[in-house]
Amino acid sequence: MNETPHRYTAALADRIENAWQDRWEEEGTFHAPNPAGSLADPDKVATFGGHLLVLDMFPYPSGAGLHIGHPLGYIATDVVARYNRMLGKNVLHCLGYDAFGLPAEQYAVQTGQHPRKTTEDNIAIMKRQLRRLGLGHDDRRAIETIDPDYYRWTQWIFLQIFNAWYDPDAVRPDGGRGRARPIADLIAGLESGERPTPDGQPWADLDEVERAAIIDGHRLAYTHEAPVNWAPGLGTVVSNEEVTNEGLTERGNFPVFRKNLRQWMMRITAYADRLADDLDRVDWPEKVKLMQRNWIGRSQGARVSFPVVGMDATIDVFTTRPDTLFGATFMVLAPEHPLVPALTAPAWPEGTKAAWTAGQESPEGAVAAYRLAASRKSEVERQRETKDKTGVFTGGYAVNPTTGAPIPVFIADYVLMGYGTGAIMAVPGQDQRDWDFAEEFDLPIIRTVEPTPDHDPGLAFVGDGPAINSANDELSLNGLTIAPAKERMIAWLQEKGFGEGTINYKLRDWLFSRQRYWGEPFPVVFDEHGIVHALPESMLPVELPDVPDYSPKTFDPQDNSSSPEAPLSRVPEWVEVELDLGDGRGRRRFRRDTNTMPNWAGSCWYYLRYLDPSNAASFLDPANEAYWIGPRDTPVIAGTADPGGVDLYIGGVEHAVLHLLYARFWHKVLHDLGHLTSDEPFRRYFSQGYIQAPAYTDSRGQYVEAKEVVQTADAAGEPVFTYRGAVVNREFGKIGKSLKNMVSPDEMYAAYGADTLRLYEMGMGPLEHSKPWETKAVVGSLRFLQRLWRIVIDEDTGAVRVADVSPDDATLRVLHRSIAAVREDYATLGFNTAIARLTELNNALTKLEVVPRSVAEQLVLMVAPLAPHIAEELWNRLGHPESLAYAAFPLPDERYLVEETVTCVIQIRGKVRDRVEVPAGIAEDALRDLVMARPKVLDAVGGGVRTVIVRAPKLVNVVPL
């Protein structure tokens, strides 16, 4: 230790890193000036050559602190940010905290403290851990969603949405149709009679409650009584997006039941088309675009009405295959379908088959039993019992409009109430599910598409082919393939009034209220008629009151008879208020809403507040919006209109259909209402991989503490892992408490320093890949920094050891090739290859007796985005008192990028057999002559030459006869 007192060690790194972090903070090194508002510095803005907004996903401060997987994306954005500052751009990079929500509340309940206390404690821990990483954040913009100055604007945005409706006919600036408009426009239209009321009654004749119902039926945020996802074990309802495909809550894995409750909804379905279409205008991973498209689930088809026999009613279905309507031999309704009771016949009609009755005396008994059984099943059970078709006959019949034939109507749980109309026309010939049901219940099967000759006669035919058995007196589809047959059928349905072409979506409206304490209160009140009133802006924020007990009322997770109880309902003095809403009606008594917003609310717009964090007059100054995220002249996707938005958003793929969809929706509403020039929030999104760490299971399959596992090798040299003497099994998985494989960044800071950790995480492999963490490999990154240090600093004396000499030609070539490659790699997020190139240069300089100052300085500048502290320190010791944060990134000199001579590879029959140094500009003929005279070539072509391929100057391939 003593012999090299100035070696770069973890201890030295610790001193250097802390010192630079202090200096950056004192000098406000990473403060990005705004064009307008409280952070404005227009003169400084003008000094930059362009601007860049890089964004990390909004972190949630967990109680456990960070693990080494968390910083991966933060380091990557920091490298991009630092690199772009060195290119002369005004770079905005900051980080705030998403602090409302379930986990904080659960942690608070567990520890018996107020969620504000635990949340703030957790933020403090996370801030310390992240500061130690040396991220170049503008700390003036570190917002927190729980801050009333922030959620005041979350509530304000909610009111914007509440006070808006979607006008599908309004023309947008981009020429498309459909946009949000102020609700006042709708009311004015209703008042003037320009817009009729739904049932045609004059507006003036309606009472207050009736009017409110009509208006609320159009609002983009509305309360609605409908089946929602109720999780008794969590004590709250959750959105569709928060239910896993196993029918469990994303948080906590609690069973979810459908329950009719009045809840806040967001009319995201109004934006379904734009949310799907505009994916074409953003630069996102195809995989994530696909996930959103699947979630929106747009499908083209037709709505068809089937008259019910003996009733003045129709069963409406949605189908993507109207061309197969002639083959519809029965219908199936979801058990919950509202028409079921009316359809159910008093007695089994003539022709009822035994299999249709489930052994019951009457249709009523059969239907009731089946509906009861279906209602008792949780989502999990319904998902699990796939394939086996069950159902019962209602005793009712509907008429196939093409044939006039009565067809039986069944209920079955393979038809879901939540999709389409909750009813289907069953076409067993062309749909395997219907085929299975038809076989099970002995129903007729009519093929209406000619199957291919090799098609299994025991299966439905879903492929394309000519229509058969598809004609009546007015219409014949026979011979047509699917696409024209659909067209013809839709035209006929429309003409006859039986249906029309339509588009169906899987996307449902967004359930927006939660029965929890730790969230934003709704900025609304209800009057004595139950009518919702928005609070005037002057009453914002509606602060979250203290409650005697903030823990949610939870129930047995399986108890679907329970109902949610919001903690805010425990403070009647807060709930019951007397207010003057400024509507000219004076002080009146109201009830506040005891629900709170989901934590998606705060994270739906945080990136907007980053742009103008302390604006008290507005959520965001338009000048700041236009500057940072306004649409660009050069579109991010060629051939489309640039949507504007964040330049680079890096984060995990887990929010592909949650946060990323919700944020796009809010952004579009705010755009429609004229608050934003951009119409997408994130013009470029990059999905990072995960860091996985080894986890170990013992003989019982239990996870054991990974830190205590010892690795040895058996006789064959294969690794063996033992825990307290017992052999354990290694696997790789997500880092965390559950797998007992936590690795904290604090451990890495202590053992190696932050720069080493940064370098290691960026060097592991492509950012988008998931890759295994290996603590023992981190030393490679430390060695890199030690060599870098040694290039500049004498390890014995601590003196700067570079010399003011001119670099030799070979060194200049390595240097400039590195500069060109590293620039390219930084621009494309290829950090692992950038590090490889820097390592090569570093190793080349290590071998020099005398290191030229100019080369060392350029290396230091190039390393700076990755390992900023050591770079700043070396830059400083090299005699530059200013921070290198805004120093110009090295430029490659073209002269050193072209080689004078290159190694030409000589292949014989495609195999490398010889090499020769040739001038880079050698002519093809000269090279051929030179190569053909080589002894190895002469040996090989004794029998004559078939052909010679010359790719001057790098390759010649000689093919002998």
Place this chain on the structure above:
RNA sequence: GCGCGAGUGGCGGAAUUGGCAGACGCGCCAGACUUAGGAUCUGGUGCCUUCGGGUGUGCGGGUUCGAGUCCCGCCUCGCGCACCA
């Protein structure tokens, strides 16, 4: 089942338009320094080999002077969706 992505040394991973496979790092081997080394430094390291060479990018075919890269057919793994009408 449908869709998407990926398979390269012991490991993580590199390879413009098809043109020297394995950059860079870990590990491993040898050496230096050292009382010591799980520090640091230097060199080596795909596999096989009779040391000439042979062989090699999941498997099988194809195109080409030449294929990790392009085409066809499989296999395996990962992710997403899934009774979506």
